[in-house]
Amino acid sequence: MGYVAIKGGGHAIEGTKAVFDYLRARNGDDASPLGRDVIENQLRLLHARVLSEGGVYHPKLASLAIKQAQGDTLEAAFYLRAYRSTEPRLAETAPLNTGAMRVTRRISSAFKDIPGGQMLGATTDYQLRLMKQELLDESPEQFKAVTQGWFEGLNIDSIPDTFPKVVDTLRESGLLADAPHHTQNSQDFKKSDHHRAQHSAPKAEQTPFDITRQPLVFPVPRSAALATMSRAEQGSLLAIAYSNMRGYGDIHPTIAELRVGYVPIYLPHPITAKPMEIGEIEMTECEVVAMYEEQEDGSGSSAASNKPVFSLGYGACFGHNEVKAISMAILDRALQIGMRDGPKNPSEDPEFVLLHVDGVDSMGFCTHYKMPHYVTFQSDMDRLRATQKKQAVKSDDTAEETV
Amino acid sequence: MKLQENVVNKNEHFGFLDEYAKKEIRRATLKAVAIPGYQVPYSSREMPMGRGFGTGGLQLTLALIGKGDTLKVIDQGSDDSVNAVNLRTFIELTCPGIDTTSTTQSADLIQSRHRIPEQPLREDQLLVLQVPYPDPLVIVEASEDKRKQSHGEADYSRLLVKLYEDLVKFDEITISHRYPTRINDHYVIDPSPIPRWDVSKLNQSPALVLLGAGREKKIYAVPPYTDAEPLAFEDVPFRVENFDDDTGQRRPCAKCGATHTFLDEYVDSVSGDKVYRCSDSDYCEQTLRQSVERTLELTPEQEKQQTALTESATKEVIHGHGHG
Numbered sequence: 001m002g003y004v005a006i007k008g009g010g011h012a013i014e015g016t017k018a019v020f021d022y023l024r025a026r027n028g029d030d031a032s033p034l035g036r037d038v039i040e041n042q043l044r045l046l047h048a049r050v051l052s053e054g055g056v057y058h059p060k061l062a063s064l065a066i067k068q069a070q071g072d073t074l075e076a077a078f079y080l081r082a083y084r085s086t087e088p089r090l091a092e093t094a095p096l097n098t099g100a101m102r103v104t105r106r107i108s109s110a111f112k113d114i115p116g117g118q119m120l121g122a123t124t125d126y127q128l129r130l131m132k133q134e135l136l137d138e139s140p141e142q143f144k145a146v147t148q149g150w151f152e153g154l155n156i157d158s159i160p161d162t163f164p165k166v167v168d169t170l171r172e173s174g175l176l177a178d179a180p181h182h183t184q185n186s187q188d189f190k191k192s193d194h195h196r197a198q199h200s201a202p203k204a205e206q207t208p209f210d211i212t213r214q215p216l217v218f219p220v221p222r223s224a225a226l227a228t229m230s231r232a233e234q235g236s237l238l239a240i241a242y243s244n245m246r247g248y249g250d251i252h253p254t255i256a257e258l259r260v261g262y263v264p265i266y267l268p269h270p271i272t273a274k275p276m277e278i279g280e281i282e283m284t285e286c287e288v289v290a291m292y293e294e295q296e297d298g299s300g301s302s303a304a305s306n307k308p309v310f311s312l313g314y315g316a317c318f319g320h321n322e323v324k325a326i327s328m329a330i331l332d333r334a335l336q337i338g339m340r341d342g343p344k345n346p347s348e349d350p351e352f353v354l355l356h357v358d359g360v361d362s363m364g365f366c367t368h369y370k371m372p373h374y375v376t377f378q379s380d381m382d383r384l385r386a387t388q389k390k391q392a393v394k395s396d397d398t399a400e401e402t403v
Numbered sequence: 404m405k406l407q408e409n410v411v412n413k414n415e416h417f418g419f420l421d422e423y424a425k426k427e428i429r430r431a432t433l434k435a436v437a438i439p440g441y442q443v444p445y446s447s448r449e450m451p452m453g454r455g456f457g458t459g460g461l462q463l464t465l466a467l468i469g470k471g472d473t474l475k476v477i478d479q480g481s482d483d484s485v486n487a488v489n490l491r492t493f494i495e496l497t498c499p500g501i502d503t504t505s506t507t508q509s510a511d512l513i514q515s516r517h518r519i520p521e522q523p524l525r526e527d528q529l530l531v532l533q534v535p536y537p538d539p540l541v542i543v544e545a546s547e548d549k550r551k552q553s554h555g556e557a558d559y560s561r562l563l564v565k566l567y568e569d570l571v572k573f574d575e576i577t578i579s580h581r582y583p584t585r586i587n588d589h590y591v592i593d594p595s596p597i598p599r600w601d602v603s604k605l606n607q608s609p610a611l612v613l614l615g616a617g618r619e620k621k622i623y624a625v626p627p628y629t630d631a632e633p634l635a636f637e638d639v640p641f642r643v644e645n646f647d648d649d650t651g652q653r654r655p656c657a658k659c660g661a662t663h664t665f666l667d668e669y670v671d672s673v674s675g676d677k678v679y680r681c682s683d684s685d686y687c688e689q690t691l692r693q694s695v696e697r698t699l700e701l702t703p704e705q706e707k708q709q710t711a712l713t714e715s716a717t718k719e720v721i722h723g724h725g726h727g
Contacts (some may be wrong), residue, residue, distance in 0.1 A: 010488045078449070085448035088421045213427075215444035215620040218548040268709065333631025351546055361618050365535070371486050372479050374667055375517040375682055379579035379598045381668070382644040390574040 024070055039063040048282070048319025049073055051360050054080025055212070055231035057281050057318055074233065074363040076157065081360050089213065094275065096263050098285050098316070099165050106259035108166045110289060114257075116163030121260065123322075166257035167287050167312065176289065177309045218351055225335050225354055229328040230317050233359030241327035245345035246335050251333050253288035253313060253326075258319050260284045286315040286325035290333050311336070418465040424448050425627040428466035432613060435624035440590030442537050442554070447620040457490055457516055460533035464514045467529070467613075470500030475510035480518040480665070480682035490514065505685050517580075519601040521664050521686040524610035526627060532595040534616035537623065539583040539593040551709070559583070559591050562634060570639060582641075583609030583634045586625055591634065594625075600643045600665040605631035646679065656681040659690040 025031070026166050040047050040063050051062045054077040061080060069075035085310030105121025108114045134142075170176040209224035211231075216224055229237060244251055266275035292308045313333030315325040331353055346352045356362065418425060424446075431445040457478075468474060476491040477613045478484035482505040504510050507522040516533040526529060540550040543561040547654055553559070560585055576599045580596045584605065594602055595614055605612060605625050606622040612625040625631055635641040646666050647652045653662045664686060666679040681687035 010492065013485055013489055013492075078453075079451075081449035082451040085450065086416060086419060086421060086425065089421055211446075212448075213446050215446050217444050217551075351548060355547075360449055361454050364456065364458075365618055366455075367453045368455025368535070372484060373517075373596075375479050375598055375665070376580045376596045378666070378668055378682075379600075379644055383575060383577050383579040385575065386645065387573045387575045392576070 016353055034067050036060060036063040036360050039066050045320060048321050050076040052318040052321055052324065053077035053231055053233055056080050056084045078360050089269055093265055093267060098263055100162055101259060101261040101263050102161050103163055103259055103261040106163055106257060108257045111254040114166050115169060170256060175310050176312060216354060219339065220350060225350060226332060228354045229331060229357060232357035235326045236357040237327045238323055240347050240353055241330045244330055244345065248345040249334050249347045251290050251330050253290050253330050256287045256289045258286045258322060282319055284317055284321050284325040286329040288313040288329040288333060417498060420448060420465055428462055429445040435622050437627050438630050439626050440586030440592045442621040442623045445622055445653050449616050454618040455535060456486060457533035459615030460514045460531045461490060463531045463613050463615040464494060464512060466503055468498055468512055472512055473502040473510050475507060475513045477506050477518060478516040481684045503606060517596050517602045518599055518682060521683045524608060526609040528610040530612045532608050532612065532614045534591050534595045534614045536581065537616040537619050537621040539591050554590060557589050566634060580591045585632045585634060587629050594622060598644055598665055602633050604688060619664055638715055654679045656687060659687045661690050
């Protein structure tokens with residue numbers, strides 16, 4: 001009779017947990033449980049994705065979440081988020097300087113030669129997607145051989161730790177507006193500010209919007225949009241960004257720079273208040289350049305220098321996740337247009353994008369349809385029957401042949 | 404609701420949420436009570452259960468419950484539904500020192516999904532409803548920004564047009580549950596997916612009713628003794644679910660015999676017949692227990708009389724506000 005009427009729902013719930021865990025361990029006596037470092041290293045990109053969508057940089061718990069969720073990214077990110085809810089916000093970090101990133105990969109599709117050069121690093125971009133059958137039965141020896149001798153013949157000293165940023169070059173050449181500078185009290189975000197937009201007017205928000213402590217009430221500042229997209233579900237973000245790329249939008253981005261690497265995090269020392277490095281995080285950052293646009297004054301120029309410049313879209317997320325960073329950068333650009341001129345496409349509509357890209361929200365609501373809805377369905381049937389009855393009377397009255 | 408020792412042990416905090424989160428929810432709640440029916444935005448933390456599974460209600464409960472409180476959790480009118488069990492287990496786990504009950508009268512805090520108990524609530528009780536869609540205007544306007552403006556202007560004309568169009572197309576208002584309800588003559592709320600049957604229980608309710616939408620990040624309230632009026636037309640009154648059979652007789656609950664409760668419809672797996680039973684399992688059991696007690700004391704004739712009497716009395720209490 002369905003699971004409302006059955007007594008002892010508690011036993012049933014315990015049963016679901018037990019069988020879920022059983023499936024994790026069922027592959028027999030030879031199997032060993034997944035270790036934390038195995039997940040972090042061998043499932044590196046899965047791990048990065050969960051870190052990013054979970055919105056808390058905790059590599060150890062991200063591994064645990066993946067293990068516990070048996071690889072479901074939505075679930076695993078959810079565990080991290082729920083963990084985060086129990087932790088108070090104790091301090092704020094200063095804005096990160098990604099120019100000082102210890103880079104493992106950086107490319108630009110805007111220029112062949114960029115200061116420091118292209119550095120491809122680890123990517124599947126140019127790999128043939130053919131099955132490597134030999135990995136099916138990889139022996140521990142073969143596995144170890146992959147890393148042995150990796151550094152031999154490499155002149156490590158010749159590799160710089162970091163590279164100058166391409167957007168700085170663009171700015172110096174006058175192709176891009178200056179970076180936003182901080183102004184006083186801009187956390188009091190007003191609709192009028194919002195329409196003036198932040199895309200080339202060099203004005204940044206003093207205090208970034210914290211989406212974990214404030215609800216999104218539209219219109220929202222750009223920092224709220226960026227934070228929301230930074231921990232968005234990758235597939236959702238990609239789908240909406242792709243709609244813009246295909247034609248429901250007009251960004252036509254060029255990747256000024258995509259960089260992956262490690263950025264140091266500083267917190268003020270509790271006594272001296274001097275910034276102290278507390279560790280580093282791996283992140284992916286993407287800056288896309290789009291065509292110049294007509295400016296507010298109709299001149300097509302930046303307010304500061306009064307000449308036309310390219311517009312910029314920004315994306316960044318925890319871990320190595322290039323598709324996400326690029327999608328986010330495109331959507332940032334699209335949303336800035338939408339905030340300024342009103343949305344012409346779904347990808348330019350802040351409400352549409354920002355309220356539909358969160359994996360925890362969307363998967364939760366999708367899942368909830370599996371819960372009993374007997375009461376509401378009873379009401380639905382009542383309405384349908386009442387309508388059917390009335391319409392039947394009506395058609396009897398008109399006494400016509402067709403039904 | 405009472406002062407509490409908030410640190411349960413080193414790792415587990417009373418009520419799961421950190422104190423800043425609880426404080427924010429309490430402040431949003433106060434604002435919601437002060438502006439009846441207004442949807443107060445709040446940051447809404449992720450809970451360890453799915454968005455859509457009652458996380459808004461849960462955050463309210465966790466921010467308001469204290470040691471010594473007695474909690475009842477229901478889903479679809481039942482204390483034994485899997486989700487009710489799940490929520491109750493979690494709250495018991497994170498709030499040591501509280502009591503739980505399935506008896507409506509014994510609870511001081513009731514968290515519910517899709518139903519308001521049949522037993523009338525008292526001033527010293529608090530009802531928390533779980534909300535999937537906090538905004539009744541969502542059926543006519545997708546943009547939250549625009550909806551917010553309509554609420555501010557108390558402009559519900561498009562909702563009324565929707566009701567009118569229903570009448571033109573179907574001869575009936577087709578909104579079956581989540582029936583738009585005007586609170587204190589201004590804001591129209593989505594009263595959560597309660598059936599129309601339960602809407603009148605909001606009107607002039609002695610108990611405070613709090614509504615929490617976790618995913619949509621809103622808290623709103625129907626304060627005690629506040630008007631709650633379902634949208635309708637002068638010549639087309641609001642109607643609740645009809646449980647009459649083909650002859651026009653009100654169907655009784657197959658289990659307890661009550662003829663004044665919201666019923667669930669089942670198909671009997673053996674006979675294939677339709678069976679109707681109270682959706683509120685606690686109320687059904689109480690009614691059944693009372694009638695068994697009476698049967699033991701009274702002759703069948705006496706019992707029949709007695710049942711008829713109590714039923715009409717209860718009916719008056721429950722549907723004293725008009726509809727029903």
